[in-house]
Amino acid sequence: MKRKNGYYTIGMVAEILNVHPHTLREYEREGLIKPIRTAGNIRLYTDKDIEDIKFIREMTQELGVNLAGVDIIMRMKKQIEQLHEIIENLEKALRKRIEEEQARKSSLVKKEPAHVVEIKIERE
C-alpha cells in the first residue's frame, strides 16, 4: 500500500502500526486523534497522526496508561509547547529592552560636558 497526497487511509495506518482499524476508530472516539475526512466520510491520517498513535500505543502498552490518561497527557504536552513559545517571546522582548536601555545609558555618558565660560565684568 502506498501513501497518496501525504495521507493514509485507516487500512494503511493499521498495517503500518500493526493495529486493528477498530482500535484507531476507538482512539478517535476518545478524542485522542482527529483525522480529517473526505467528502465520502473516509478517514485520512497524516504522518503526525501516525506519530501520535505511536505515542498512544507506547503509553497504553508499556506504561499502562488508559486512554483518558493519554488524552490528558497529550493535552498537557500541547500546553507546555505553547508556554515555551510564550516564554521565548518574552525573553526576546526582555533582551531587546535591556539592550535599548544600555544603549541609552552609554550614549548619555559619551555626551561632552558643556563648556563653562568665565565672564569678567569690570566696574567703574
Add this chain to the structure above:
DNA sequence: GTTCTTACA
C-alpha cells in the same frame, strides 16, 4: 474491495 457504523463476546 475498502471503509463506516453499530453491536457483541
Add this chain to the structure above:
DNA sequence: TGTAAGAA
C-alpha cells in the same frame, strides 16, 4: 481488543 453484520 477482536470480530462481524449490513450499508455506503
